[in-house]
Amino acid sequence: MTIAEEGREHMEQPLIRISVRRLVEFILQGGDIDNRTAGADKDAMLLGGKIHRKIQRRMGAGYRAEVGLKYVVGCRGFDLQIEGRADGIIEEDGKVVVDEIKGVFKELHTLGEPVEVHLAQAKCYAFIYAKQNSLKEIGVQMTYCNMETEEIKRFQFVYGAEELETWFYEVAGQYEKWARYELKWKEKRNASIKGVEFPFSYREGQKELVSSVYRTILRKKKLFIQAPTGVGKTMATVFPAVKAVGEGLGEKIFYLTAKTITRTVAQQAFETLKEQALRLKVITLTAKEKICFCEEANCNPDYCPYAKGHYDRVNDAVYELITTSDDMSRDVIEEQARRWNVCPFEMGLDVSLWVDAVICDYNYVFDPNAHLKRFFGDGVSGEYLFLIDEAHNLVERGREMYSAALYKEDLLEVKRLVKQEDAKLAGRLEECNKQMLALKRECETYEVLDSVSHIYLKLMNLMAELERYLEECTEEEKRKKVLDLYFAVRMFLGIYDRLDENYLIYAELENSGRFKVRLFCVNPAGNLKEFLDKGNSTIFFSATLLPIHYYKELLSTQSDDYAVYAESPFAEEHRLLLLGTDVSTKYTRRGADMYERYAGYLKLVAQTKKGNYIAFFPSYQFMEQVYEAFAALTQDCEDMEYVIQSQYMSEEAREIFLENFEEERSRSLMGFCVMGGIFSEGxxxxxxxxxxxxxxxxxxxxxxxxxxxxKTYFDGKGYRGFDYAYLYPGMNKVLQSAGRVIRTDEDRGVILLLDERFRDTRYRETFPREWTSMWYCSLRNVEALMRAFWEQDD
Structure with missing residues (x-):
């Protein structure tokens, strides 16, 4: 043990910081992973901010709330700073008590003693306060509050200062090897970063892009990058971020993507830099369902052997891995998890604490239900650098993550399921059902609502009963149904607490007959800010962030964010841009004649020059109609092949589809795909x-x-509502699809925009700058225009 006594004279040393909560949860965790306890206590903590404040206000004059505390433990070669906020310090009659408040949904009479990690948090604060104020003894009070009834149950203890000190140093001592590893690793990593150079010759505009990213990180700002396909955005953001980490401008990179395929590109960028002897640990987080060793991701010790005793072994498994390897690939994670008999998914999340870059889906950072609480939980922050790839996707994803809906029929189904065995839960469900029924009677199709506070209160009551039922239920099928409702209610309550001017509340009777109440996040920028503010700097980048004001409005709340437009490095004469004026996808114009006209265009495109083409459609239905017309039109053509995207493709099916475009062939290939789908970007x-x-x-x-x-909401805000609701999201899909063609200096290609509406000025305003020259065409002259382009190219 090398921890020195506090107050010992020592030279200025590097400082490692850790929160009290993370320290005790990390060191004292043990036992099984078990999803049969619904985890409502954790959820209660997320919802419990109001309860905390309410309890704190009720206390007398001798109660100080939210008291910041920190304590520096001197270690050989570094200092360990343990810090946090005590919920309350009570000073009365010469006695001092540390108060720790926890909100729970469970009935308090079932709570026989405090949860170990809860009490450990309070004991840490008690030690720090007693040490700093030279107290010989100090009280600890655990205050549990039922979220439904606001009933309170308290546990009280008194500890001697020496007893607490021995305990505290033992806990801190167990963390010392981890802190020492972190310090040593950063020294190695930062030394290696100094020698890393940009791995390629800079393309035109790429060097300026790298500089813009670095300056943004240096100034702790946000940057929006609109950069055409082929500029090399991934390396232009990853390289300066890595350099910034080496210079102490950030501690961890989060590379966020919306699609699996773009994660692979990010991995390749980091691997390319590591070819220069860069020491950097990078992990790509894989979804639980994909990495789970069992047939079904059923996380309980009776079903999964990796869940049983997981927390007893996982710290040792992680420590061995990070101290023996820089490779944190999926294969390595799975191999280590099998060796130590632990859950690969949960172990991957634990490993992410000790790596330098995390590649993951947006939801690991932003989703209030799925985010990494290790990094983004309440009261947790760090010097993170966010690189947000394909950032145009974050608008819709953000809206969905911060919206919630509750269906009347789901309440009724669960009520029927449990009414024979659990009258109390059935009663709570009926109360909620009655309120939904009252709204349904007043709703012909849909209705915008001012408030649903009455429903919120009843749902809070329901949560406690759902929690109790789930802990007692042993019938698996029934439990799954109740659990689904539990998650829906939890989501609704969590989103309700976020309601502000960026939300609309509405009730709707769907065509299917189902009735829902929806909390709809119209502008996700404020919610995204909550999580982005936990880091130092954010880089939003995409080939399609046009118009930039639209994305700034919906992804950021600040007016001083930077924005850059990277010019295309590719010669304009390599691309032929045609705009077909004799076709339309308007519903009023659809029919056999129009489908045949589109099929005629596709046939001419494929016959003018042998090669691979993809046609992108607004929907599966429209695609299938044109596909049938195209098949009929080309049935006698021996120089033509075609493949079509199906609606529910597995990863294997997607790979097979793309392999068609890799093969050598003697005929043209026409791919039929849907705009905004898996093949239109990435x-x-x-x-x-x-x-x-x-x-x-x-x-x-x-x-x-x-x-x-x-549309109505943004009209009311003084914006062009149609553009915000329809035009900008639509044109983003168009530009993403068009971006599949010109990828390198050697590429040549044609882009056909087939709809008369593209002539409209409002659509043309969203075109990228490099689309300076285009030709209007029709079925009569399109072949001649294409032939002239290809002959000039030859």
């Missing part, structure tokens, strides 16, 4: 693997309830 078919994209329609979302509500 895929990289360079050179002759794809020489043309046909964009059928403007990509506008279908008219629906929420799109109309968005």
């Amino acid at each position: 895929i990289d078919l360079a050179q002759d693997k794809l020489i043309g994209a046909v964009i059928v329609g403007t990509g506008l979302p279908q008219v629906c309830r929420e799109r109309e509500l968005l």
Whole structure:
């Protein structure tokens, strides 16, 4: 043990910081992973901020709330600073008591003693306060509050200062090896970063992009990058972020993506830098369902052997891995998890604490239910650098993550399921059902609501009963149904606490007959800010962030964010941009004649020059109609092949689909895909693997309830509501699809925009700068225009 006594004279040393909560949860964790306890206590903590404040206000004059405390433990070669906020310090009659408040849903009479890690938090604060105030003894009070009834149960203890000191140093001592590893690793990592150079010759505009990213991180700002496909955005953001980490401007990089395929590109960028002897640990987080060793991701010790005793072994498994390898690939994580008999998913999350870069889906950072509480939980922050790839996707993903809906029919189904065995739970469900029924009677199709506070209160009552039922239920099928409702209610309550001017509340009777109440996040920027503020700097980048003001409005709340437009490095004469004026995807114009016209375009495109093409459509239905017309039109053509995207493709099926474009062939290949789908962004078919994209329609979302509500909302804010609800999201899909064609200096290709609406000025305003020259065309002259382009190219 090398921990020195506090107050010992020592030279200035590096400082490692850790929160009290993280320290005790990390060192004292043990036992099984068990999803049969619904985890409502944790959820209660998320919802419990109001309860904390309410209890704190009720206390007398001798109660000080939210008292910041920190304590530095001197270690050989570094100082360990343990810090946090005590919920309350009570000073009365010469006695001092540390108060720790926890909100729970369970009935308090079932709580026989405090949860170990809760009490450990309080004991840490008690030790620090007693030490700093030279107290010989100090009280600890655990205050548990039922979230439904606001009933309170307290546990009280008195500890001698020496007893607490021995205990505290034992806990801190167990963390010392981890802190020492962190310090030594950062020294090695930072030394290696100094020698890393940009791995390629800079493309035109790429060096300026790298500089912009670095300056943004240096100034702790946000940057929006609109950069055409092929500029090399991934390396232009990863490289300066890595350099910034080496210079102490950030401690961890989060590379966030919306699609699996872009995660692979990010991995390759880090691997390319590591070829220069860079020491950097990088992990890509894999979804639980994909990495689970069992047939079903059922996380309880009776079903999964890796869940049983997981927490007893996982710290040793992680420590061995991080101290013996820089490779944190999925294969390595799975191998280590099998060796130590622990859950690979949970172990991966634990490993993420000790790596330098985390590649993951947006939801690991932003989703209030799925985010990494290790990094983004209440009261947790760090010097993170966020690199947000394909940032245009974050608008819709953000709306979905911060919205919630509750269906009347789901309440009723669970009520029928449990009414024979649990009258109390059935009663709570009936109370909620009655309130939904009252709203349904007043709703013909949909209705915007001012408030649903009455429903919120009843749902709070329901949560306690759902929690109790789930702990007692042993019938698996029934339990699953109740658990689904539990998660829906939890989500609704959590989102309700976020309601502000960026939300709309509405009730809707769907065409299916189901009735819902929806908390709809119209503008997710404020919610995203809550998590982005936990880091130092954010870089949003995409090939399609146009118009930039739209994305700034919906992804950030600040007016001083930076924005750069990277010019295309590719010669304009390598691309032929055609705009077909004799076709339309408007509903009023659809029919056999129009489908045949589109099929005629596709046939001419494929016959003019042998090669691979993809046609992108606004919907599966429209695609299938044109596909049938195309098949009929080309049935006698021996120089033509075609493949079509199906609606529910497995990863293997997607790979097989893309392999079609990698093969050598003697005939043209026409791919039929849906705009905004898995093949319209993120895929990289360079050179002759794809020489043309046909964009059928403007990509506008279908008219629906929420799109109309968005339109009305933004009209009311003084913006062009139609553009915000329909035009900008639609044109983003168009630009993403068009971006599949020109990927490298050697690429040549044609892009056909087939819809008369593209002539409209409002659509043209969203075109990228490099689309300076285009030709209007029709079925009569399109072949001649393409032939002239290809002959000039030859």
